[in-house]
Amino acid sequence: MTQKDYDEIFTKLLELFPNPDTELNFETPFQLLVAVMLSAQTTDRQVNVVTDKLFLKVKNPNNVLNMTEEEFTKQVSSVNYYKMKAKHIRETAKKLIELAAEKNSKLTKNEKECFDKYWYYLPESIEWLTQLPWVGEKTAKVILYVRYHHDIIAVDTHIHRVANRLWIVKTKEPLETSKEIEKAVPKKWKRIAHHSLILFGRYYCTAKKPQCENCVLKDFCRNPQI
Ligand code: SF4
Missing domain, CATH: 1.10.340.30 (Hypothetical protein; domain 2)
Incomplete structure (x- = not known):
């Protein structure tokens, strides 16, 4: 995947989720x-x-x-x-x-x-x-x-699935994805990568019924099932 591809993917994700952030409520x-x-x-x-x-x-x-x-x-x-x-x-x-x-x-x-x-x-x-x-x-x-604003990607099942469908990584386990995705995603997109990929996986590219027909990232998708 090229720098231009990453620019396009994360620009489109930012249009979908302008302020990607945790959906958990907390104060302290x-x-x-x-x-x-x-x-x-x-x-x-x-x-x-x-x-x-x-x-x-x-x-x-x-x-x-x-x-x-x-x-x-x-x-x-x-x-x-x-x-x-x-x-x-x-x-x-x-x-x-x-x-x-x-x-x-x-x-x-x-x-x-x-x-x-x-x-x-x-x-x-x-x-x-x-x-x-x-x-x-x-x-x-x-x-x-x-909490500490490190540019880091904590891989859950959503990120593991989406990153593989988009071929950001080609991995079998979330642990492996965790290592590979840190190397793959350019520094400039690390800050938004974590939550934008989670939200995309949670609301669009779901495990069982991904919304492929209207997917803004269809051009990058390598999901063999679509
Ligand atoms: S086309 Fe479907 S499987 Fe591929 S990234 Fe989009 S929603 Fe996910």
Whole structure:
């Protein structure tokens, strides 16, 4: 794929989604982390239904630990795998509080701003973030992208599917896509690539019934089924 092809693809995606951004609702960095952890195997819409109420009480890790396990679990009970997710979020809240005490003198500028404002911070590196219980590389990349504005692409099933249909990558697994797409997408488009590809996959190039007839990216499509 040439630079001109990428220019055309992402210009068209920008016309479809002028402000590609996360559809998860949150105010504080910790709420972002909780929303992303709840979103595994669950739609953003359903996560927002849960967090609209939950985030009235939960703004930081201490708020989670101040609730009983039963109370917290009940609050998230309408998302898939809620018991496991509630346990993971509570363990992550504990670890964040420990980390804040350990790492306070060595924070990055962004982490320090976060700490000064909220009295805790989210680590600004994949290595640190993935030390949090049950935070994997994809969740870590979403945090770096949304909270710390890193130009990074966190690959989910939508991006994996769309990137392969458009032949941005030719891969079999999302993990492989994650490595290849970072090399493939030109720097100038990295900032919008993450959310514009997700939104395109979510609303147009869906897994089962892609809207191929009116697709603005049809000229680039290599999906053998169309
Ligand atoms: S033509 Fe269909 S399969 Fe190809 S990118 Fe467009 S919506 Fe997706």
